[in-house]
Amino acid sequence: MSRIAITGIGIITPLGDTLTLNRQALQEGRSGLSSLEIFPTKYASLLPFGEIKITDKELKTRLDVTEPGVTRTTLLALHAFKQAVENCGLSASEIQLSETAFINGTTVGGMCLSDALYQDANFRETGSEYLNSYDLSSVTLYIQQRYGITGICNTFNTACSSSANAIMYGARLIQNGFVKRAIVGGADSLAKFTINGFNSLGILSSAPCRPFDNARSGLNLGEGAAFLVLEKEDNVIDKPVYAYVSGWANSNDAFHPSSLSDDGEGPYLAMQQALQVARISPKEISFINTHGTATENNDEKESIAMQRVFGNVPAFASTKSNIGHTLGAAGAVEAVFCLLNLIHDEVYASLNFDTPIEATGLVPVTEYKHMRVEHVMSNSFGFGGNCSSLIFSKGQKAQ
Amino acid sequence: MFYIHQSSCISHQPTFTGVDLQNLQPSVNNQLPAIEPKYINIPLGQLRRMGRALRMGVGTGITLLEKHKADGILIATSNGGIEDSITFLNQIVDYNEGRLTPTHFVQSTFNAIAGLLGMITHNTGYNATHVHRGLAFENVALDVTMLLRENPGHIYLIGGVDEISVRNYRMEAMAGWYKKEPISNTELYASETEGALPGEGAAMFLVSNNAESATAKLADLKLLHTADENLVANQFAEFVRDREIDLLLSGESGDSRFKRYYTRCEQAVSENTAIARYKHFTGEFQTASALALWFSCWLLQNQTLPEHCIKRSGSKTAFNRIALYNNYQGVQHSFMLVESV
Missing domain, CATH: 3.40.47.10 (Thiolase/Chalcone synthase)
Incomplete structure (x- = not known):
């Protein structure tokens, strides 16, 4: 069976608006967490966030967005989408073919505009420019219309695993012969809705998050977007293949709306089944980009599930310590970080780690290092018990 | 594509039990609200916290999952529990981002329907929520078609759910999607104005690639x-x-x-x-x-x-x-x- 090749990458995170800037910051172990300078909330100086320091106005100028009603989530998505298709060298007509799919994952969509939505939903007599932009698919449909995409388009919201499922769906559409290529990923921006939602659950940390540390005290929210171009390997002739999407699985923890079960059954099943799809054994995984949100619940249950799957857990880290939790974008952003691991044979430090979790004793990678990276697993787990694991495998340079 | 074995539906007509499609139910103030059943199969403690979309989705879904175990759950919803979302948003603004209870936040997440169905029925299989507006359900149908090719012999619960929310209706009406003049659903198609009548409901199906005992085929x-x-x-x-x-x-x-x-x-x-x-x-x-x-x-x-x-x-x-x-x-x-x- 023809493999699913990754031939285009686009990314924007608090670490930078290009792949190169993101790699540099990861290599240097630099954190993108800070007080808020752009997004207005009561918590701006009280909590650390992964904020992209580019205003909506600047993004609109750069991206030549002049239409009304375009939200920040859409702007971040457009930035990453544009970079991915340019990086791949896809032509406008290729993007418009019915054999090209576009799959997006987001949890906030246009709800980043909480105050405008508040006014429109409750008080205004005539609506603002954003009336049709508050939902999730507004992000997907803006890009679909701007690029004239006619093929299969879809939007996922499986909470924090949304864009992992978008990647999986795109890979499966290609494998099942519905399309030849798929542009897949996700975007989310900071929103009062999520900041206050996670705060009401008591899982936001007032300090930079400490994934897998015994003294971890919760997560930091971030924003970002990433898209990948996936193509059937047989159709890729004259361009480099960054890596392959070789394994994927989605399962449900079926335990609690907002926390994982004691034995991490959902994460266990997702990792186990992704290995089966990739047809590799656990010991062939070189590195795991964990979900690692740094909440009390997630890191311990994810550790337990990793121990159940791997016995001896391979090298792992959480890039949530670098940029926070970008929610619907996390699966795609972290997929890009996995591609950097594979392309450069290097892994990046998980920040702010000191003491392992008592029950599991697992220690993440705490220093940048060179190592042979063949297969990387990326975990994304979310509310509603939604658990997804992806496996990326080493690519090849153009002939 | 796939075979449909069982289905369950909540709509503006009696469709959940004692289906009656012959006698048309009149529209109510330019809307077509769903007739909600008593939801006897949803645990009462959970039912109390659920918004309309969640109730309709879980109610129809459980009805089928009680009859047959499924290998996964795929739900289409464009707005999820939008009424709860906006309730939570209003609390954020009205209480100036003060200490809030998480109920409305957790209940309103779009994937809560599929998630709760998984939780209540202990279903650890594939679980997805497609939210792509007018093609959300069609993507569910495409997704399950692929799942059945990948896993022949499996059976999945698929469905679509959306609710009319007072505040979302307000915005969609301002955006020009609904009839401005009073109109009855009996004269809908004679209308020459812009806009439709808003509706809501849920339809769920158990599907497989096995024709035996199927009622229809997509x-x-x-x-x-x-x-x-x-x-x-x-x-x-x-x-x-x-x-x-x-x-x-x-x-x-x-x-x-x-x-x-x-x-x-x-x-x-x-x-x-x-x-x-x-x-x-x-x-x-x-x-x-x-x-x-x-x-x-x-x-x-x-x-x-x-x-x-x-x-x-x-x-x-x-x-x-x-x-x-x-x-x-x-x-x-x-x-x-x-x-x-």
């Missing part, structure tokens, strides 16, 4: 993004070509802006083909096509077209193959082909 499916009427007409003509279509089930919504798309698609089928409509009893909403699929299954089983649905009687003596065309806001189009087994 034989083909196409999703299309375009505003180009010619492209839609050509693609639909292609879709029905060389196929004996007994009934065209049209998603006509009474919105004058989109009538031309439906007219063009009607021209693609033979004059013998009957034409029927349903948005006057489901109302217009993003996942209404899930209810249209439920209606198709009902028609194939009952072989009677309720009088109020008929646009053209045609000359067929039986319905064995139904083509569906739906258009959401002029830019999202879907074709489905449903056949008797």
Whole structure:
């Protein structure tokens, strides 16, 4: 069976608006967490966030967005989408073919505009420019219309695993012969809705998050977007293949709306089944980009599930310590970080780690290092018990 | 594509128990609210916290999952628990981002329906929530088609759910999606103004690739993004070509802006083909096509077209193959082909 090749990458995170800037910051172990300078909330100086320091106005100028009603989530998505298709060298007509799919994952969509939505939903007599932009698919449909995409388009919201499922769906559409290529990923921006939602659950940390540390005290929210171009390997002739999407699985923890079960059954099943799809054994995984949100619940249950799957857990880290939790974008952003691991044979430090979790004793990678990276697993787990694991495998340079 | 074995539906008509499609329920203040059942199979402690979308989705879903275990759950919802979302948002603003209780936040997440169905029925299989507005349910159908190819012999719960929310209705009305003048659903299709009547509901199905004991088959499916009427007409003509279509089930919504798309698609089928409509009893909403699929299954089983649905009687003596065309806001189009087994 023809493999699913990754031939285009686009990314924007608090670490930078290009792949190169993101790699540099990861290599240097630099954190993108800070007080808020752009997004207005009561918590701006009280909590650390992964904020992209580019205003909506600047993004609109750069991206030549002049239409009304375009939200920040859409702007971040457009930035990453544009970079991915340019990086791949896809032509406008290729993007418009019915054999090209576009799959997006987001949890906030246009709800980043909480105050405008508040006014429109409750008080205004005539609506603002954003009336049709508050939902999730507004992000997907803006890009679909701007690029004239006619093929299969879809939007996922499986909470924090949304864009992992978008990647999986795109890979499966290609494998099942519905399309030849798929542009897949996700975007989310900071929103009062999520900041206050996670705060009401008591899982936001007032300090930079400490994934897998015994003294971890919760997560930091971030924003970002990433898209990948996936193509059937047989159709890729004259361009480099960054890596392959070789394994994927989605399962449900079926335990609690907002926390994982004691034995991490959902994460266990997702990792186990992704290995089966990739047809590799656990010991062939070189590195795991964990979900690692740094909440009390997630890191311990994810550790337990990793121990159940791997016995001896391979090298792992959480890039949530670098940029926070970008929610619907996390699966795609972290997929890009996995591609950097594979392309450069290097892994990046998980920040702010000191003491392992008592029950599991697992220690993440705490220093940048060179190592042979063949297969990387990326975990994304979310509310509603939604658990997804992806496996990326080493690519090849153009002939 | 796949076979449909069991289904469950909540809509503006009695469809959950004691199905009655013959007697049309009148619209209420330009809306088509769903008739909600008592939800005896949802644990009471959970039911109290649930918003409408969650209740309708979990209520219809559990009804089927009690009959048969599934290997996964795929839900389409464009807005999830939007009323709870905006309630939470209002608390954020009204209490100036103070200490809030998480109930409305957790209950309103879009994937709460699929998540709760998984949790209540201990289903650890594939679990996905598609939210792509007017093509959310069609993506569910495509997703499950792939799952059944990848896992032959599996059985999945699929469905579509959306609710009318007071505050979201306000915004959609301001955006021009609903009729401004008072109108009854009995005169919807004669209307020459812009806008539709909002509706809500849930339709769930147990599906597999096994024809045995199936009630219907989804034989083909196409999703299309375009505003180009010619492209839609050509693609639909292609879709029905060389196929004996007994009934065209049209998603006509009474919105004058989109009538031309439906007219063009009607021209693609033979004059013998009957034409029927349903948005006057489901109302217009993003996942209404899930209810249209439920209606198709009902028609194939009952072989009677309720009088109020008929646009053209045609000359067929039986319905064995139904083509569906739906258009959401002029830019999202879907074709489905449903056949008797």
